[in-house]
Amino acid sequence: MTDRSPLAPAALPDTPEIAGVTRRVARARYKTWDRCDLTYVELAPGTSVAGVTTQSKCASPEVDWCRAALVLGQARALVVNAGNSNAFTGNRGRHAVEGIAAQVAQHLGCQPSDVFVASTGVIGVPLPLDKAEAGLAAAFAAEPCSWQAAAETIMTTDTFAKVAVTRATIGERTVSLVGIIKGSGMIAPDMATMLGFVFTDAAIDPAWLQAALSAANRRSFSCITVDSDTSTSDTVLAFATGAAGNAPIGSDDDPGADAFRAALDDLCLQLAHLVVRDGEGATKFIRIDVTGAESDDSAHRIGMSIANSPLVKTAIAGEDANWGRVVMAVGKAGEPAERDKLAIRFGETQVARDGLAVEGYDEAPVAAHLKGSEIEIGVDLGLGDGRATAWTCDLTHGYISINADYRS
């Protein structure tokens, strides 16, 4: 329906197999479309799991289910449904999730709480359990598939499949991390995220994996926004099969803990950026660096205020060097700021300093920067050492077109 985002990477990365992770996809036909829309991932016994989920007060039953299961820290399977989020569907929605978990548990001979479920799509329509059951049966019988096929199957309004890869050395072993993710509207994760799944063959204790994932989330998914709208279904899960045979990581002092944490941070940031690059209607990828704030948290909130401003985002869409709108977005953030200490940069060009335009400001290099597809905005508050980076996309006619007739 929509063309591939102009910000999409040229190709998928070279993606290794992760021992202990087997993917299969099937057609559950949650919508009237001819594509796979059910992803089933089987995980080796002993796989650790960690997760972060939406802060929405109207979370989907899938989110409720995952939260309860995460407490136990073990996973044997993941099921992802695309085309119906099953959110706000009462008992019928809960019943559908329980039915999916029970069917997989019976197939694998495991506990239902070892089965993680996530769904994405329209809100308010109960997920049809009969379609899920038939889809799962088809998936059980299907051949294993590629990472690309799985990444394509979890898509909704996404225009390209999103896969990221990193590696880390733990003792003598090199472990791999592969992540897949989908967006691409209702994206303002704020301490949680959209549907993203990370797989590694490293051996990791679930509690430590949770701490590492939560930290990575704060620096990646929580720093992006497409449209300021936080979904009811945001979920990121990380699965560690342990098949690499490294000495398990259970604390920050264990060998390889720093390396794994850095690799996980890198992977989550790659995935978060891919979501922004497929933001609905996006034509520009925008990085916003905030420095000199009173604290890192304050810098983060100022960065997100800029990233969420429709006037900033439409100015970038129009390649208009209207930096006054950045001033506005700093001013409305509700955070400590002093007008007469504020400095603003577009690309490499300082445009304002000490509360007004720089002497002899020349708009030409800024205009040239804005014609590109990778935009950088720098804001210095001049107050302290707090810093943060936020990422977003521009706001275009494409966003309106996609969302004014999404259901029809």
Next chain:
Amino acid sequence: MTDRSPLAPAALPDTPEIAGVTRRVARARYKTWDRCDLTYVELAPGTSVAGVTTQSKCASPEVDWCRAALVLGQARALVVNAGNSNAFTGNRGRHAVEGIAAQVAQHLGCQPSDVFVASTGVIGVPLPLDKAEAGLAAAFAAEPCSWQAAAETIMTTDTFAKVAVTRATIGERTVSLVGIIKGSGMIAPDMATMLGFVFTDAAIDPAWLQAALSAANRRSFSCITVDSDTSTSDTVLAFATGAAGNAPIGSDDDPGADAFRAALDDLCLQLAHLVVRDGEGATKFIRIDVTGAESDDSAHRIGMSIANSPLVKTAIAGEDANWGRVVMAVGKAGEPAERDKLAIRFGETQVARDGLAVEGYDEAPVAAHLKGSEIEIGVDLGLGDGRATAWTCDLTHGYISINADYRS
């Protein structure tokens, strides 16, 4: 440049003269346009003034000036510049405001602090004092003008002039209130507002006028949003000339205090609605009633979360009964909410109750309601007695078109 909003009222109201208020307009030519862009309002000696201004940390020097002058409670003149907000312009901006106040003070033989100044337009370009001075000189020499001419002269991207009228009886006297206001983007006043001016011939003590205006603001300007972007220049000022000769109101117990307060509330709400009706690109006027929240403040924040959601606003633009997006916006508001107690109404039709779609939900009446231009959304949280109403407009291609090339 843009067609008149389809939500504009058919005609201006019948607008009475307010004794002690004389308006004049002139061409200061702040932009390359052939229209009046400087409004000069002379106020009779003894006029009381009250005001509310933006909470932005990057407020314009005009806002700083008005805040300082409001402490004194007296006004002799108002100057409004359209086409340049003078915000974020450092010493040069402050100098321009001081120059305008000094010129008017000399003309009238009053103190500079009796002169109120407001400017609206692009941020970051110092207001040219020479143009202001020439414009003021022309205004001093001009014939008094109509309310309509003044309302037109303060416009920027507005597509129609905005005037509202109410009356109140104080003792034996009937007093009149006339307000003019302008929008129409960067509108999310949140405890402050865009440029609006209220004039009455009532005799009112400034402190009581301030309390009444602040209360009216909380129920009107603070409950509207066009695009969630709070301006650096938001200002509402209320002037009371006292020419009606009523016994002055200085406390809630004075005769007519309730009547005047009700009239001021009504006037501010009319003005706030006019701003929404001229929201950039608006085709639908949306009223959101929140009930059953834990408190009125909580209801307000939930209402504003819905009103600011681009996905709700694009759904309404597309006449799409996608009520799941209302669920999402309730969930992300960060306020107490329980999914399984939530009820949602579109127009007269209940669409969801107890956390899921109502039994046998028929979309036809909702679809019919959405084809109109006056949309009502009702949300009941089922938690307490807190209630609030928010107003907004839809988000359309028109908003993108206006804002992706505003400066050019």
